Amino acid sequence: MEFLYEISKPIVVVFHTVLPNPNEVLRAKIKNIAALCESIIVMTKNSAKILMNDYGVMEQKISVIAHGTHLVQHKNKNSLKLKYGLKGKKVLTTFGLLSSGKSIETTLEALPVIVKDCPDVMFLIIGKTHPEVVKNDGEKYRESLELIVKKYSLQNNVIFINKYVALPELLEYLQLTDIYLFTTNDPNQAVSGTFAYAMSCGCPIISTPIPHAKEFITDDTGIIFDFGNSNQLSNSVLRLLNDSALRKNFSTNTLQKIVSTAWENSAVDHAILFEKIAENIDTLKYNLPEINLSHLMQMTTKTGIIQFAKINQPDISTGYTLDDNARALISTCMYLKQTGDKKSLFYIKKYLNFINICQQPSGDFLNYIDSELNFTEQNQTVNLDDSNGRAIWALGYLLSLKDLLSEDIINEATRIIKKSLNSFDTVHSTRAMAFAIKGIYHYQSYKNSTKNIELLTTLADRLVQMYKHESDKKWEWFEGYLTYANSILPEAMLYAWLLTDKPIYKEIAISSLNFLLAQTFNENGIEVISNKNWLKRGNEAEHYGEQPIDVAYTIMTLSKFYDIFSTKKYFRKMEIAFNWFLGKNRLNQIIYNPCTGGCYDGLEESNINLNQGAESTISYLMARLTIEKYKNESTKLHIC
Numbered sequence: 001m002e003f004l005y006e007i008s009k010p011i012v013v014v015f016h017t018v019l020p021n022p023n024e025v026l027r028a029k030i031k032n033i034a035a036l037c038e039s040i041i042v043m044t045k046n047s048a049k050i051l052m053n054d055y056g057v058m059e060q061k062i063s064v065i066a067h068g069t070h071l072v073q074h075k076n077k078n079s080l081k082l083k084y085g086l087k088g089k090k091v092l093t094t095f096g097l098l099s100s101g102k103s104i105e106t107t108l109e110a111l112p113v114i115v116k117d118c119p120d121v122m123f124l125i126i127g128k129t130h131p132e133v134v135k136n137d138g139e140k141y142r143e144s145l146e147l148i149v150k151k152y153s154l155q156n157n158v159i160f161i162n163k164y165v166a167l168p169e170l171l172e173y174l175q176l177t178d179i180y181l182f183t184t185n186d187p188n189q190a191v192s193g194t195f196a197y198a199m200s201c202g203c204p205i206i207s208t209p210i211p212h213a214k215e216f217i218t219d220d221t222g223i224i225f226d227f228g229n230s231n232q233l234s235n236s237v238l239r240l241l242n243d244s245a246l247r248k249n250f251s252t253n254t255l256q257k258i259v260s261t262a263w264e265n266s267a268v269d270h271a272i273l274f275e276k277i278a279e280n281i282d283t284l285k286y287n288l289p290e291i292n293l294s295h296l297m298q299m300t301t302k303t304g305i306i307q308f309a310k311i312n313q314p315d316i317s318t319g320y321t322l323d324d325n326a327r328a329l330i331s332t333c334m335y336l337k338q339t340g341d342k343k344s345l346f347y348i349k350k351y352l353n354f355i356n357i358c359q360q361p362s363g364d365f366l367n368y369i370d371s372e373l374n375f376t377e378q379n380q381t382v383n384l385d386d387s388n389g390r391a392i393w394a395l396g397y398l399l400s401l402k403d404l405l406s407e408d409i410i411n412e413a414t415r416i417i418k419k420s421l422n423s424f425d426t427v428h429s430t431r432a433m434a435f436a437i438k439g440i441y442h443y444q445s446y447k448n449s450t451k452n453i454e455l456l457t458t459l460a461d462r463l464v465q466m467y468k469h470e471s472d473k474k475w476e477w478f479e480g481y482l483t484y485a486n487s488i489l490p491e492a493m494l495y496a497w498l499l500t501d502k503p504i505y506k507e508i509a510i511s512s513l514n515f516l517l518a519q520t521f522n523e524n525g526i527e528v529i530s531n532k533n534w535l536k537r538g539n540e541a542e543h544y545g546e547q548p549i550d551v552a553y554t555i556m557t558l559s560k561f562y563d564i565f566s567t568k569k570y571f572r573k574m575e576i577a578f579n580w581f582l583g584k585n586r587l588n589q590i591i592y593n594p595c596t597g598g599c600y601d602g603l604e605e606s607n608i609n610l611n612q613g614a615e616s617t618i619s620y621l622m623a624r625l626t627i628e629k630y631k632n633e634s635t636k637l638h639i640c
Helices: 002-006 024-036 045-055 077-083 104-117 131-137 140-151 167-176 193-200 211-216 230-241 244-261 263-277 294-298 322-339 344-358 385-400 407-421 430-446 450-470 488-500 503-520 548-565 568-582 614-628
Strands: 012-015 039-042 062-064 090-095 121-126 158-161 179-182 205-207 222-224 306-310 313-321
Touching: 002 024, 012 263, 024 045, 039 045, 039 263, 045 062, 045 211, 077 167, 090 104, 090 167, 090 193, 104 121, 104 140, 104 230, 121 167, 131 140, 140 158, 167 193, 179 193, 179 230, 193 205, 193 211, 193 244, 205 230, 211 222, 222 230, 230 244, 244 263, 294 322, 294 614, 306 614, 313 322, 322 344, 322 385, 322 614, 344 385, 344 407, 385 407, 385 430, 407 430, 430 450, 430 488, 450 488, 450 503, 488 503, 488 548, 503 548, 548 568, 548 614, 568 614
Parallel strands: 012 039, 039 062, 090 121, 090 179, 121 158, 179 205, 205 222
Antiparallel strands: 306 313
């Protein structure tokens, strides 16, 4: 208290555990601390209720920020079991500094029944004995557990890992775990870091009913059993061990439940709180992550980049698309331009070859290829104009980097784009025309062609007519609705103006972009158009179902407009848009995963879509590589 009285700055106190039913002395001390604080942080809603009901702390002074967890790479479970000598085992795990409060004996008493049904079970007890326990009682508690193991002849089913396990190794143990067991016998333990870490590794969890467990474990994420009840525990373990589908479902739902508590999100929550209570504090700044191609490479086979992922594991059953491989070609070309790293040429050739595979004798492209490299029926039922436009954009951009690429790559791309442009003048799809205009603009820097300018003008004039037909003073747009990849349309008009110098193109480029920015930027940052329900003229926008691709395209468009016009608002909005990936969004949660180098597939109504597919990962890379050239302009762009 004397220390708190001396501090003149705003004070925030974190209570790890809040004890219910305090005596008057404890209650008075906590109330005195609360009186000196601007805010108190607790880690569960239950702790917040206890503070209000049992200690009389005002609700507005309390913030709930969950115990942080680590993002993990979610490595292959069987490979990890092989690494740690547990091949073929069903692994139960608990970890932490050992003490009687862990109630490990509850599991050991349950094991004989479990082993009888599942003899391949292995129970890992990870961690050294708590130093205070060692100081007072030595290894008495561990020795008592070893006696139980001998009593029930469980020596082949229990492993004591009696050491402090470094974090990377610990996270691997948890990733190979089939069921995590949390058996504490203290009902007042508000939170557990071990419990949170296990959830972050996707462990199905069986736990005693501490407040942390009751808030995070539901019928679709785990099982709660009574304190010290070995019979309930054995029944719960056997239920899960004998139902692999249920374990998988629990694992997926557990990850979804816990991801919002990642340390990165916890940091954002703390910083936002500090920003609210402190005076004269700078606007929250977000660090610029290192450029990381790991997930892009993991998603890429000898054929090309796979379409979707389950969490961060490529799902080859979803096959490949021209869309994704065209975008991957653009991002790797951007990477080559930014870094000069010749290793990217391997991937550039791979994605270019995929585009070549998709091209038909008539010059147009098919989009969908299955895992067996066959074109799918989806190519007959889906409009492929946009995919064709993206391919032209990718090829044109590649050719604009002619000085960085080998002659064989340039010749191949030239052959493909020439063939594709021959029949593109029949296309009227809005975004397909915009993608193609962007590709032709870049292509012109490689080879000046009157014929290509004529095609670009034809496409741009069609966009002008669409704009004139649909726009009015309140709706300055090309269509009666906003859908996806919206910013590509004003950007295309800007490129058309740069090549032709027609004033109408410039005028529409600026007015349509400003209209779009007004629809997607607000006090929360950027909120792009929902893929759940497109924004129709006269309707209110829905702010969930936001996808990384729209944020990335917005950043790329703003970059081009800033480069041409040097308008500071474009620069500032570029920063705001990029921060969407880093936690400056409606849910204040990261969309980019720095652990994997992947990007989550979307921002939903109340959660993040945890899958890290090709489109999202490439979109983030496009945005990150776009922002890279401005990173030294720190006085303008507030990214450290």
